[in-house]
Amino acid sequence: MSLSGGMILAGAASRLLPVSVPFRFFVAAVYFHCFVWLVFGFAAAGATDFIGGLGAPLAALHVATLGVFSITAMGATLQLLPVATRAPITALWRAKLVFILAFVGVHLLVAGMATGIMALLLSGAVLAAAALLIFAIITAINLWAAPQANVAMAYAWSALSALILLLAAGLLVAFDFQFAFLADHSSVAAIHFVLGIFGFFGLLAFGFSTVLLPMFTLSPSVAPKMARAVLAIAVIAILAAIAGLLVHDDRLIVMALLAGMIAAILHIVEIERVLRRRMRRKLDLAFVLIRVAHGALVAGLLIGLLLMLGVPVPGKWTMFGWVVIGGWLLTFLFGILQRIMPFLASMHAGKSRGRSPLLSEIGRERPLRIHAVCHFAALILIGLGIVTGIAPLLQLGAAAGFLGSLAFGWFAATVVSYLVPRNEEPALKAG
Numbered sequence: 001m002s003l004s005g006g007m008i009l010a011g012a013a014s015r016l017l018p019v020s021v022p023f024r025f026f027v028a029a030v031y032f033h034c035f036v037w038l039v040f041g042f043a044a045a046g047a048t049d050f051i052g053g054l055g056a057p058l059a060a061l062h063v064a065t066l067g068v069f070s071i072t073a074m075g076a077t078l079q080l081l082p083v084a085t086r087a088p089i090t091a092l093w094r095a096k097l098v099f100i101l102a103f104v105g106v107h108l109l110v111a112g113m114a115t116g117i118m119a120l121l122l123s124g125a126v127l128a129a130a131a132l133l134i135f136a137i138i139t140a141i142n143l144w145a146a147p148q149a150n151v152a153m154a155y156a157w158s159a160l161s162a163l164i165l166l167l168a169a170g171l172l173v174a175f176d177f178q179f180a181f182l183a184d185h186s187s188v189a190a191i192h193f194v195l196g197i198f199g200f201f202g203l204l205a206f207g208f209s210t211v212l213l214p215m216f217t218l219s220p221s222v223a224p225k226m227a228r229a230v231l232a233i234a235v236i237a238i239l240a241a242i243a244g245l246l247v248h249d250d251r252l253i254v255m256a257l258l259a260g261m262i263a264a265i266l267h268i269v270e271i272e273r274v275l276r277r278r279m280r281r282k283l284d285l286a287f288v289l290i291r292v293a294h295g296a297l298v299a300g301l302l303i304g305l306l307l308m309l310g311v312p313v314p315g316k317w318t319m320f321g322w323v324v325i326g327g328w329l330l331t332f333l334f335g336i337l338q339r340i341m342p343f344l345a346s347m348h349a350g351k352s353r354g355r356s357p358l359l360s361e362i363g364r365e366r367p368l369r370i371h372a373v374c375h376f377a378a379l380i381l382i383g384l385g386i387v388t389g390i391a392p393l394l395q396l397g398a399a400a401g402f403l404g405s406l407a408f409g410w411f412a413a414t415v416v417s418y419l420v421p422r423n424e425e426p427a428l429k430a431g
């Protein structure tokens with residue numbers, strides 16, 4: 001069974017967590033978004049050909065993957081999962097503990113990655129991994145308690161399995177820097193990459209799309225058969241990539257990239273099919289980012305395929321990483337976040353004030369336009385810097401990205417300010 005936009009909306013209001021729970025994650029992600037561009041600015045000199053190893057580029061990568069992606073994914077999942085599973089999340093202290101462990105853990109881990117100080121790296125790795133593990137347990141309990149299964153939940157289970165494996169691989173490579181016990185460190189690091197970017201985030205992004213995009217546009221639901229087929233092909237692609245990296249068989253990696261492209265294209269075609277039948281005709285800036293992100297995913301997989309077939313792609317695997325992590329995941333995430341935050345704020349405001357304000361009343365459009373322009377400028381400038389090896393182009397890109405992150409911070413502040421109780425409404429304090 002899959003859920004149409006209307007069905008999801010009907011269930012959402014009755015399963016709202018106290019507003020501070022998801023919003024602490026969203027606000028932290030907005031802060032890490034500013035922080036990542038600052039670190040990237042400092043890392044620029046070593047980032048033009050980065051493919052792993054300790055240092056500022058790796059730190060910047062984990063401010064993005066842990067600070068921005070993971071923290072947003074945790075906040076969104078904790079609030080949206082009960083809507084999809086129709087089972088409430090209880091014991092909110094666990095969600096609050098996850099937040100504290102993640103926030104502190106990420107700072108320690110990236111400080112350790114940037115400086116090479118093992119005590120920082122390993123303590124941060126353990127705290128960040130503990131946060132994601134407790135999050136995985138909360139989510140698994142909620143999925144298990146669901147009265148009825150649906151396709152979004154199949155994506156969630158698969159993403160959770162990838163999360164557990166990515167944490168194991170991440171802890172292995174982290175502790176290997178101290179104790180040097182891994183026979184093949186770079187393969188474990190590459191497997192960690194695949195499980196993180198395509199496994200946990202890729203499957204979560206696809207799964208969320210089947211719930212959120214119909215909800216945002218009041219579209220009919222995605223075809224469950226197609227969504228399940230996409231999931232199956234994507235999981236086969238991820239397993240083939242891991243096997244190929246483990247046994248050093250390039251044919252398996254080529255097959256994985258091909259299967260990944262098929263899954264991505266089928267997913268995008270299905271999403272576009274339901275969007276064509278939407279009731280809310282106007283598609284705003286969020287969908288420009290989401291569609292650019294979809295294009296970057298296919299382009300990234302194509303770059304990977306060409307590189308595996310020996311075609312000289314400018315910027316090589318660094319370009320592959322940038323197109324997939326910056327072009328797809330970062331762009332997609334801010335497309336979704338700029339819709340989730342006002343959507344949740346309107347739900348809470350509706351609950352406390354007896355009427356749901358229009359989304360256009362919450363959150364300003366201009367900062368979002370500034371963010372989009374700066375974000376795309378950052379993507380292009382950094383791409384050019386990777387191709388040419390000219391570090392100042394990366395610094396210019398990081399400056400554009402930082403400006404965009406401040407604009408997004410401005411937008412987030414206008415949304416959060418809408419939640420601040422006004423004199424005539426003391427009720428909100430409870431949240």
Ligand code: HEM
Pocket residue numbers: 051052053054058061062065066070109124125126128129166167170171173174185186189190192193195196197200201
């Ligand atoms: C507790 C959590 C995590 C820990 C302890 C961790 C640790 C590490 C370490 C030590 C490396 C360096 C490997 C090397 O280059 O030699 C690394 C690389 C990497 N990590 Fe993580 N990581 C964590 C979470 C994540 C997450 C959630 C993602 C993303 C989705 C991620 C994505 C990456 C990527 C893309 C690389 C580069 C891999 C490569 O060099 O091929 N990490 N991680």
